[in-house]
Structure formats: C-alpha cells, structure tokens
Amino acid sequence: MREFPRCPTAGLFQYYAALKIKPDPHPVSADNVVEIDRLSFGYNSGRQVLADINMRIPRGKVVAIMGQSGCGKTTLLRMMGGALRPSSGDVRVFGESLVHKKQDEIYRLRRRMSMLFQFGALFTDMSTFENVAFPMREHTRLDESMIRDLVLMKLHAVGLRGASHLMPSELSGGMARRVALARAIALDPELVMYDEPFAGLDPISLSVIGQLIRALNDALGATSIIVTHDVQESLKIVDYIYFVADGRIIAQGTADEVRSSQVPYVHQFVWGETDGPVPFQYPAPDYASHLGAGSKP
Amino acid sequence: MNPLAQLLRSIGARTIDGIWRLGFATRFLIATLSHTPAAFRRLHLTIREVYFSGVLSLTIIVVSGLFVGMVLGLQGYDTLVRFGATEALGVLVALSLVRELGPVVAALLFASRAGSAITAEIGLMKATEQLDAMDMMAIDPVARVVAPRFWGGVLSMPLLAAMFSATGILGGYLVGVVLIGVDSGQFWSQMQNSVNFRDDIVNGIIKSAVFGVAITWIAVFEGYEAPPTAEGVSRATTRTVVTSALVILALDFILTAFMFRGIG
Numbered sequence: 001m002r003e004f005p006r007c008p009t010a011g012l013f014q015y016y017a018a019l020k021i022k023p024d025p026h027p028v029s030a031d032n033v034v035e036i037d038r039l040s041f042g043y044n045s046g047r048q049v050l051a052d053i054n055m056r057i058p059r060g061k062v063v064a065i066m067g068q069s070g071c072g073k074t075t076l077l078r079m080m081g082g083a084l085r086p087s088s089g090d091v092r093v094f095g096e097s098l099v100h101k102k103q104d105e106i107y108r109l110r111r112r113m114s115m116l117f118q119f120g121a122l123f124t125d126m127s128t129f130e131n132v133a134f135p136m137r138e139h140t141r142l143d144e145s146m147i148r149d150l151v152l153m154k155l156h157a158v159g160l161r162g163a164s165h166l167m168p169s170e171l172s173g174g175m176a177r178r179v180a181l182a183r184a185i186a187l188d189p190e191l192v193m194y195d196e197p198f199a200g201l202d203p204i205s206l207s208v209i210g211q212l213i214r215a216l217n218d219a220l221g222a223t224s225i226i227v228t229h230d231v232q233e234s235l236k237i238v239d240y241i242y243f244v245a246d247g248r249i250i251a252q253g254t255a256d257e258v259r260s261s262q263v264p265y266v267h268q269f270v271w272g273e274t275d276g277p278v279p280f281q282y283p284a285p286d287y288a289s290h291l292g293a294g295s296k297p
Numbered sequence: 298m299n300p301l302a303q304l305l306r307s308i309g310a311r312t313i314d315g316i317w318r319l320g321f322a323t324r325f326l327i328a329t330l331s332h333t334p335a336a337f338r339r340l341h342l343t344i345r346e347v348y349f350s351g352v353l354s355l356t357i358i359v360v361s362g363l364f365v366g367m368v369l370g371l372q373g374y375d376t377l378v379r380f381g382a383t384e385a386l387g388v389l390v391a392l393s394l395v396r397e398l399g400p401v402v403a404a405l406l407f408a409s410r411a412g413s414a415i416t417a418e419i420g421l422m423k424a425t426e427q428l429d430a431m432d433m434m435a436i437d438p439v440a441r442v443v444a445p446r447f448w449g450g451v452l453s454m455p456l457l458a459a460m461f462s463a464t465g466i467l468g469g470y471l472v473g474v475v476l477i478g479v480d481s482g483q484f485w486s487q488m489q490n491s492v493n494f495r496d497d498i499v500n501g502i503i504k505s506a507v508f509g510v511a512i513t514w515i516a517v518f519e520g521y522e523a524p525p526t527a528e529g530v531s532r533a534t535t536r537t538v539v540t541s542a543l544v545i546l547a548l549d550f551i552l553t554a555f556m557f558r559g560i561g
C-alpha cells in the first residue's frame with residue numbers, strides 16, 4: 001500500500017514545476033482579485049436580474065455570497081467567470097476588465113480560476129478519476145504517474161479516493177458534488193468560485209468540505225467565493241459576507257458583524273425566521289385576485 | 298388583423314427565422330472547421346467518434362445492405378427475364394447500389410442511427426452544463442466536443458456507404474446466382490465490364506461524402522443549439538433526423554443532375 005499525504009496540497013512544488021502555467025511569482029496581498037462596479041444585468045427575457053452591484057474581493061480571503069433562491073447568485077458568479085457580459089458596469093478579475101475581452105483573452109484568465117457548478121456538471125462519459133484528471137490532461141504536460149498521484153490526492157481530500165473507478169451515474173448527489181469539487185481544485189487555481197458546495201451534504205461531509213475549502217484557500221494563497229444558503233456552516237469559515245436580495249447587495253460585513261447584526265434582513269436570514277422583510281414569493285400578482293375565477297395564469 | 302395578413306406575417310417570420318438559423322449554422326460550421334487541426338492532432342478523440350458513429354452503425358448498415366441487395370436481385374431478375382437479359386443482373390444490382398441506393402439509404406440509416414445519437418449526446422452535455430463547465434476550464438467545447446464528432450461522422454459515412462454497397466452486391470449474388478441460378482461467371486464479368494470506376498464508384502463516394510458532411514453538420518448544430526431541457530433535446534433529435542432526410546434527398550437530386558452522363 002502506498003501512503004498518501006494527508007495534506008491535499010503536498011507535492012505541490014513538483015507539480016507546479018511541471019505545470020505550464022506558473023503561479024503568480026509576485027502575489028500582491030493587498031489587492032483585489034475581483035472588483036465589480038455598478039454592474040447590472042438582465043437575461044433576454046428583460047427582467048433585470050442584477051442591479052447596481054458593487055463588490056471587492058480581496059486576495060487570500062474567503063467571501064460568501066448569500067441570498068434567497070433565485071436572487072441572482074449564480075448569475076453573479078457567471079459574470080465573474082466571464083460567461084455572461086454585464087448590460088452595464090464593469091467586472092475586473094485579476095485587475096483586467098472582462099467586459100470587452102475576446103474569447104482567447106478570457107480563456108487566458110480562466111486558466112487561473114475555476115468554478116464548482118451548482119449541479120456538479122461532471123462529464124458523464126468519464127469515470128470519477130478521469131473527471132478529476134481532465135483539467136490536468138488538457139492544460140498540463142504532467143506524466144501519467146504524476147497525474148494519477150495528484151488525482152488520488154484530490155479525491156482523498158474530498159473523501160472519495162475509493163470511488164475513483166465509479167462513473168458519475170453511480171455516484172450519489174452529494175458524492176458527485178464532492179467529485180466536482182475535487183475537479184474544481186485540480187489545478188490549484190488562484191480564484192475558486194463554489195456554487196453551493198454544501199448543498200446535499202450530510203453534516204459530517206459538510207464540515208469536512210468547509211474546512212477543506214478554508215485550508216486550500218490558505219495553503220495556496222488562493223481566493224475563494226462561496227455561494228451558499230448554509231449560514232451557520234459558512235459563518236465558521238468565511239471572512240466576509242455579501243447579502244444579495246432581488247439582484248442588489250443589501251448588506252455586507254465580516255462574520256462577526258453578520259452574527260450580531262440587527263439589520264432586519266440579515267437577522268432574518270441568519271436565524272432562519274419565516275417572518276421578516278424577506279419575501280418568500282417570486283414577484284407575482286396579488287394572491288387573492290390571482291386565484292379568482294377567470295383571471296389569466 | 299385579417300387572416301390573410303396573419304398568414305403572410307407568419308410565413309415571413311418563419312422565413313426570416315430560417316435564414317437566421319442557416320446563418321448561425323454556417324458560422325458554427327466555420328468555427329468547427331477552424332478546429333480541424335486540433336481534432337487531428339489529438340487523433341484518439343476523433344478515432345473514438347469514428348468508433349461511435351461508424352463501427353456501431355455497422356450492424357444496421359450491413360443487415361440493411363444485404364436485404365436491399367436481395368430485393369434488388371429478385372426484382373431485377375423478374376424484369377430482366379422478360380427481355381431474356383438475366384445475365385445483366387450483376388450490372389443492374391451493382392449500378393443501382395453504387396450510384397444511388399448505397400449512398401442514399403446508408404445516409405438515411407446513418408442519420409437516424411449516428412446523427413440522432415450525436416445530437417442527443419451534445420444536447421444532454423449542454424443541458425447538464427458539461428459544456429459550460431468545459432468552457433469555464435478554458436477548454437473550447439467546439440474544439441474538444443464538436444470537432445471530433447464532426448470529423449468522426451464525416452470520415453465514417455463514405456466507408457459505411459461502401460460497406461452497404463458491398464453487402465448489397467453480395468445479397469444480389471445470393472438471390473440471383475445461388476437461389477435462382479443465374480450464371481455466376483456472367484454475373485461477375487458483366488458487372489466488371491460495365492461498372493466504371495470514375496463515373497460510378499467515384500461519383501458514389503462523392504455523394505456519400507457530401508451526405509456525411511450534411512448529416513454531421515446538422516447533428517452537431519442541432520445538439521449544440523438545443524434548448525437545455527429534456528424537451529429541447531428530444532425535439533432537436535427529431536429535427537436532426539427529419540432535416541437530414543430531406544437534405545439527403547434534395548442533395549441527391551442535385552448531385553445526380555450534375556453527374557448525369559446524358560448531358561454535355
């Protein structure tokens with residue numbers, strides 16, 4: 001039996017030596033990895049999904065974005081990844097504006113970041129092992145034995161080293177999500193965006209994954225953005241929190257500020273109260289008249 | 298608005314819509330073709346698709362070819378015997394297959410077996426965000442997913458049409474010579490004398506290559522443009538088969554008209 005290192009980032013040095021992309025040799029600790037100014041956006045259907053968003057995500061921090069279902073969190077992450085263009089405003093990642101970039105320039109920036117998709121988005125025609133190996137095979141010239149060790153290390157970190165031969169269809173929802181997480185950190189990116197990393201995890205996996213995200217972030221000097229609904233778990237690991245409601249940032253602060261916040265919205269969200277300023281309903285006409293006979297759906 | 302105006306409007310809207318789609322499809326084809334070097338540099342990706350589109354279609358192609366050839370043998374004999382020209386059976390079977398039935402029927406089968414599979418696979422990859430995930434990893438899905446499938450299909454189609462014609466001739470032989478008793482020597486020698494390599498075989502290959510490009514182009518485009526839902530993918534798959542069939546038959550007429558030896 002081979003011994004596998006407990007720390008998921010061991011072996012990093014040889015690994016970077018073999019990578020075509022080198023980590024930034026002069027990391028500036030004080031700057032912002034992501035800067036968003038007065039951003040607004042609507043999908044084709046016309047309804048404005050994001051309005052007047054301003055954000056600063058400093059290097060080395062773990063920042064959470066919280067908000068109700070449908071408030072535009074995934075959309076915001078896609079903006080930061082350059083997959084969607086804002087209708088107005090500016091998005092800068094690693095100091096470069098994404099708004100008028102061509103595809104190859106965006107690809108160059110994307111090689112320094114990665115995203116965990118909300119539904120995993122594992123490649124269904126590849127095994128768990130190949131899914132995690134995929135970014136390495138595509139972007140590096142590592143030899144096969146190195147890839148094997150790295151993949152097993154990443155899978156070990158999410159507790160699924162034994163599942164490396166399974167196909168995505170043979171994984172449970174929570175397992176698939178953890179494999180997707182292993183794939184997202186496969187190349188140790190500088191900026192990792194996690195879209196609901198805790199959804200569908202049991203309490204044990206949940207804290208392990210939370211610790212892992214924090215540990216990875218600190219070990220690599222990376223920056224992490226977590227979109228999540230899990231207030232209590234994320235308060236334990238994040239540095240800063242943005243609250244989004246209805247496409248706007250309505251509150252922000254450090255974990256301690258959030259915990260003790262008396263802002264009604266934040267209070268309601270953090271303590272999960274049903275009664276408060278947060279509307280549970282998607283914008284809709286008045287309930288009573290909507291149910292009344294003869295009205296349109 | 299009166300019904301006539303409404304009709305005109307809807308015809309106009311559909312026409313404009315169709316032209317938009319054609320424009321998108323053309324740009325998509327150009328994008329795919331621009332990744333051709335990538336598809337051949339990483340040959341294992343393309344070979345894998347040749348396996349999925351070509352090798353896995355072999356059963357249906359071979360079986361259908363055999364039956365079409367056997368039917369041609371029966372029908373051909375029935376007609377030729379009235380003119381006392383049964384020794385021409387080999388020519389009749391071979392020419393019908395190589396010039397016409399081989400490329401066309403193989404293409405129709407290929408569209409429903411491999412084309413629909415390509416559309417469904419790409420459409421599902423899109424619906425489950427696999428293409429987005431790839432894009433986020435700075436890997437162009439058109440290069441990694443579409444181009445190998447396109448070339449896999451384009452390379453497979455002429456080979457499948459050739460297999461179809463070959464097994465068809467075998468089927469004609471089985472019925473004509475083995476079953477009915479046409480002279481075996483005449484069956485083969487007349488065929489050898491009358492089938493011209495350039496005019497018959499090469500033209501047949503050209504047809505099947507053109508069909509191959511058309512079918513795989515339609516299949517990858519429909520998959521890539523499918524709305525990311527179960528319903529969207531199933532509709533796209535249907536459209537691939539229907540559009541391919543119509544395009545194959547229309548192209549067949551055009552190509553045959555150009556290749557027709559009676560003109561010029």
Ligand SMILES: Nc1ncnc2c1ncn2[C@@H]1O[C@H](COP(=O)(O)OP(=O)(O)OP(=O)(O)O)[C@@H](O)[C@H]1O
Pocket residue numbers: 043044045049067068069070071072073074075076118
């Ligand atoms: N492709 C799309 N086309 C049109 N509208 C969309 C699209 N994707 C999302 N929307 C709309 O944008 C809004 C925000 O969606 P988004 O996916 O960003 O929400 P979210 O905050 O991630 O929600 P959840 O927590 O449920 O994942 C929703 O109201 C949704 O209706």
Ligand SMILES: [Mg+2]
Pocket residue numbers: 073074075118195
């Ligand atoms: Mg979301």
